[in-house]
Each structure stands twice: as C-alpha cells, then as structure tokens.
Amino acid sequence: MPKKPAMTVQFWGVRGSIPSPGTTTVRYGGNTSCVSVEMRKKYRLVLDAGTGIRPLGKTLQARPETIFVLLSHSHWDHIQGFPFFSPLYEPKRKVYVFPTLTGKAHWCSALKQMDGAHFPVTPDRLPSRTHCITEGGMDFLADHGLCIVPIPTNHPGGGSGYRLEHAGRSVVYLTDNELAPPYEPATDFDTFADFCRHADVLIHDAQYLESDMPQKHGWGHSLVSQACALAAAAQVKHLILFHHDPERTDDEIDAIQDMARAWLQTQDQPVQCTAAYEGLVMQL
Numbered sequence: 117m118p119k120k121p122a123m124t125v126q127f128w129g130v131r132g133s134i135p136s137p138g139t140t141t142v143r144y145g146g147n148t149s150c151v152s153v154e155m156r157k158k159y160r161l162v163l164d165a166g167t168g169i170r171p172l173g174k175t176l177q178a179r180p181e182t183i184f185v186l187l188s189h190s191h192w193d194h195i196q197g198f199p200f201f202s203p204l205y206e207p208k209r210k211v212y213v214f215p216t217l218t219g220k221a222h223w224c225s226a227l228k229q230m231d232g233a234h235f236p237v238t239p240d241r242l243p244s245r246t247h248c249i250t251e252g253g254m255d256f257l258a259d260h261g262l263c264i265v266p267i268p269t270n271h272p273g274g275g276s277g278y279r280l281e282h283a284g285r286s287v288v289y290l291t292d293n294e295l296a297p298p299y300e301p302a303t304d305f306d307t308f309a310d311f312c313r314h315a316d317v318l319i320h321d322a323q324y325l326e327s328d329m330p331q332k333h334g335w336g337h338s339l340v341s342q343a344c345a346l347a348a349a350a351q352v353k354h355l356i357l358f359h360h361d362p363e364r365t366d367d368e369i370d371a372i373q374d375m376a377r378a379w380l381q382t383q384d385q386p387v388q389c390t391a392a393y394e395g396l397v398m399q400l
Contacts, residue, residue, distance in 0.1 A: 121399035121400055122155075122282050122283035122284065122285040122400050123153055123154065123155050123280070123282055123283075123285050123287060123399075123400045124153070124154040124397065124398070124399050124400075125151060125152070125153050125287060125317065125397070125398040125399075125400070126151070126152045126153075126172075126395075126396070126397045126398075127150075127151055127168075127356075127392050127393065127394060127395065127396040127397075128147060128150040128151065128152060128168030128169065128171055128172045128394060129145065129147030129148045129149050129150040129151075129164075129166045129167055129168020129169070129197070129394065130144060130145055130147070130149070130168070130358055130359070130360055130392040130393060130394060130396075131145065131146055131147060131148050131149070131166075131193075131359070131360055131362055132148065132149070132193060132291075132292070132321075132323045132337065132359035132360060132361060132362065133148075133193050133323075133361070133362050134148070134193060134362050135147060135148055135166075135167050135193075135362075136362035136363075140365040140366060140367075141364075141365065141366060142366065143366040143393060144360060144366050144369050144391065144392070144393040144394065145168075145393055145394030145395075146362075147166060147167040147168035147170075147171070147197075147394060148166030148167045148168060148193040148194070148196065148197070149163075149164040149166040149168065149188075149193060149194050149291055149358075149359060150162065150163070150164050150165060150166050150167070150168030150169040150172060150197065151163040151164065151168075151289065151319065152172055153280060153287065155261075155262060155280065155282045156260075156261050156262065156282070158180075158181055158182060159181060159182050159183075159184065159260060159261075159262065160176065160179075160181045160182070160183050160184070161184050161186060161262065161264075161280070162183060162184065162185045162186065163186055163188070163278070163289050164186075164187060164188055164194045164195075164291070165185055165187065165194060165195050165196075165197050165198040165201065165226050166193050166194050166195070166196060166197050167196060167197040167200075168197060168394065169185075169197040169198060169200070169201045170197050170200040170201065170202075172201075173200070173201040173202035173203055173204075174202060176202070176203050177202055177203070177206070180209075182210045182211075182212070182260075183203055183209070183210065183211045183212070184212050184214065184257065184260075184262065185198070185201075185211065185212070185213045185214065185226065186214045186253075186257075186264070186278065187213070187214060187215055187225070187226060188269070188275050188276055188277065188278075188289070188291050188292060189269075189271060189273060189274060189275030189276065189292060190215065190225035190273070191273065191292070194291075194292070195225050195226045195229060196229075198213075198226040198227075198229070198230075199229065199230050199235045199237065203244060204242050204244045204246060205242065205243060205244065206243065206244055207243040207244070208243075208244070208245060209243075209244040209245065210244070210245045210247075211244050211245070211246040211247070212246075212247050212248075212249055212256070213226050213227065213246065213247070213248045213249065214248075214249050214253045214256075214257075215248065215250060224248035224250065226248075227239045227246070227248055254266060262280075262282075263280070263281045263282060264278050264279070264280050264281075265278065265279045265281075265311075266278055267279070267290075267303055267307075267308070267311050268302035268303050269290060269291075269292060269293040269302065269303065270293055270294040270295070270297045270299075270301045270302050270303060270336065271292045271293060271294065271336035272334075272335070272336045274302070275292050275293070275336075277289055277290035277291070277293060277311075279311060279312075279315070285316050285400040286314075286315045286316050286317075287315065287316060287317045287318075287319070287400070288311065288312045288315045288317070288318045288319065288320075288352070289319045290308070290312075290318070290319065290320045290321060291319065291320070291321045291358055291359050292321055292336055292337065292359065293308075293320065293321045293336075293337075293338060294321075294334070294335070294336050294337055294338055295308065295338045295339075295342040295343070295345075295346060296338075296342060297333075297334060297336075298333055298334045299334065305346065305349075308346055308350075309346060309349040309350045310350075311350075312346065312347075312350035312352055313350050313351065313352075314350070314351055314352065314353075315350065315352045315353070316352070316353050316354065316400050317352070317353070317354045317356060317398060317400065318346070318347050318350065318352040318354070318355050318356065319356040319358045319392070320338065320343040320346065320347070320355065320356070320357070320358060321337050321338045321343065321358060321359045322338060322339075322340045322343045322357035322358060322359065322360070322372070322376075322391075323337035323338070323359050323360065323361045324337050324338065324339050324340070324361065325339060325340060325372070326339060326341070328361075337359065340357060340372055340375070340376055341379070343355065343357060343376075344376050344379055344380055344387075344389070347380065347387045347389075348380060348383045348385075348387060351385050351387075352387060353387065353388060354387065354388040354389070354390065354398075355376070355380070355387050355388065355389045355390075356389075356390055356391075356392050356396075357372065357373065357376060357389065357390070357391045357392060358392045360391070360392070369391050370391075372391060373389065373390070373391040376389045376391075377389045
C-alpha cells in the first residue's frame with residue numbers, strides 16, 4: 117500500500133492584483149490567490165481567500181473537515197473570494213479565520229467586507245460556526261497539531277509569510293513580498309534565506325520582470341530573478357513561481373518558467389522550478 121503523503125498542496129488561484137479570465141490565461145488560470153494544504157486528518161488549511169477559494173469550497177461540501185483560513189494580508193485580491201466560500205453556508209461547519217499577523221489589522225478583513233453595503237450577507241447570518249482568531253493564532257493552530265511559523269513580509273500595509281512543517285516535510289508561503297524594496301524592509305534577504313532554508317517547497321511572489329521597473333518598484337512584489345536567487349540561496353528543493361501579473365499571458369508565463377529553470381540549473385545545487393497553475397497538486 118502506498119504511503120500517505122505528509123502534506124498535499126493544491127493551487128486554486130495563482131494570479132495577483134485582480135482576476136484575469138480570458139482566452140490567453142486558460143492554462144494557468146485567472147483566479148486570485150488561494151492554496152490549500154492537507155496536513156492532518158479532518159483539518160484543511162487554506163492560505164489566502166482570493167477568488168480561487170470559491171472552486172475549493174465546492175470540493176469541500178461533502179467533507180466534514182474543520183477549515184483554517186490563514187491570510188497573508190488584507191488586500192482585496194487575497195480576501196475577495198471569501199464571501200463565496202460555500203462552507204460558510206453549511207450549518208455546524210467550523211471555519212476559523214486568521215487575519216494578517218502584522219499587528220496592523222485587529223479586525224478580520226475577510227469578514228468585515230460582508231457588511232451589507234459591499235456584500236448582502238452579513239457574518240451574523242452565516243449558518244456555519246465561523247470565528248475570527250485575532251490573538252494567539254499560531255498557538256491556536258499548534259493546539260490543533262498544525263506547526264506554522266510566521267515571518268513579516270515586505271509589502272505596503274504589511275503582511276505575513278508562513279513556514280509549514282509536518283512529518284519531516286516543509287512548505288514556505290511568501291506571496292506579496294518585495295525582496296529588494298526601496299523602503300526599509302520588514303525582513304531582509306538573508307533572514308528570508310534562513311527562514312526558507314532547505315524547504316521542500318517555496319511558493320514565492322514572482323509578479324514582475326526587469327521590464328516592469330522602475331515604475332513598479334515599491335509596489336510590494338518581487339522580480340522572477342529575485343525569487344530564483346532566494347530559492348538558490350536557501351537551497352530549497354522546489355520553487356513555485358506565484359502571484360502572476362494579471363497582464364501575463366499563458367505563453368509569457370511559459371517563457372518565464374523556461375528562463376527561471378535555465379538559470380536555476382546553473383547553480384551549485386540545482387532547484388526544481390514550476391510556474392504555479394490552477395489545479396497543480398504537490399504531494400510531499
């Protein structure tokens with residue numbers, strides 16, 4: 117009998133900034149950020165609640181799992197799918213939401229948008245048992261057997277990245293992170309490299325190319341080349357290029373993936389590289 121994976125990571129939304137449906141984005145997908153991780157039986161961890169959380173919700177309807185939604189930050193493309201997450205409308209379903217851990221958000225942005233003015237259903241009308249955990253979030257997750265370590269990211273308004281560990285495997289999630297910002301960084305490159313060291317999978321923001329600069333310098337996202345440099349410095353096993361620019365076509369992302377793979381193969385310890393796409397499943 118095959119051994120059950122320690123973690124199963126699935127990508128439901130891989131775009132940044134705004135959904136980008138259309139004929140030129142079919143293969144990689146146009147939904148905004150959402151990644152699910154299965155680490156323990158009966159629990160489902162969800163990283164961010166962009167529009168990708170809507171199709172994820174459909175797959176969970178027949179599975180009575182407790183759901184933990186961990187937000188990297190409160191910008192719209194990371195919370196806009198939350199009101200359309202079908203488990204919220206299931207009686208007795210337990211859903212725990214963790215807002216950004218920067219200390220700048222003491223309310224839960226994912227729920228606050230459901231205020232009647234911006235969405236017709238308010239949180240008090242949800243039949244699920246939905247709770248926003250604003251204090252001691254990592255301890256709460258640890259009490260449920262989920263080992264998650266946060267790190268501040270470099271992004272306007274602040275944000276958090278996460279390292280997930282289970283049964284000897286590790287996944288690092290660093291979206292909306294500018295590795296070389298023009299402002300004082302919350303975390304420097306070397307600290308990120310230590311945080312990511314020897315991870316099985318590094319999911320990192322790779323929204324921009326050199327051609328996007330200098331106009332977008334300081335907007336809170338990294339160059340593809342910077343994400344590759346971090347993966348090499350941290351000696352991770354597999355780099356996932358994430359948070360694709362909404363203007364980027366499938367063919368352009370193909371070319372970016374080829375470029376990144378070619379550079380990473382020149383390093384002392386070659387790193388696997390994949391441009392994230394909707395439906396990508398990784399079993400560790």
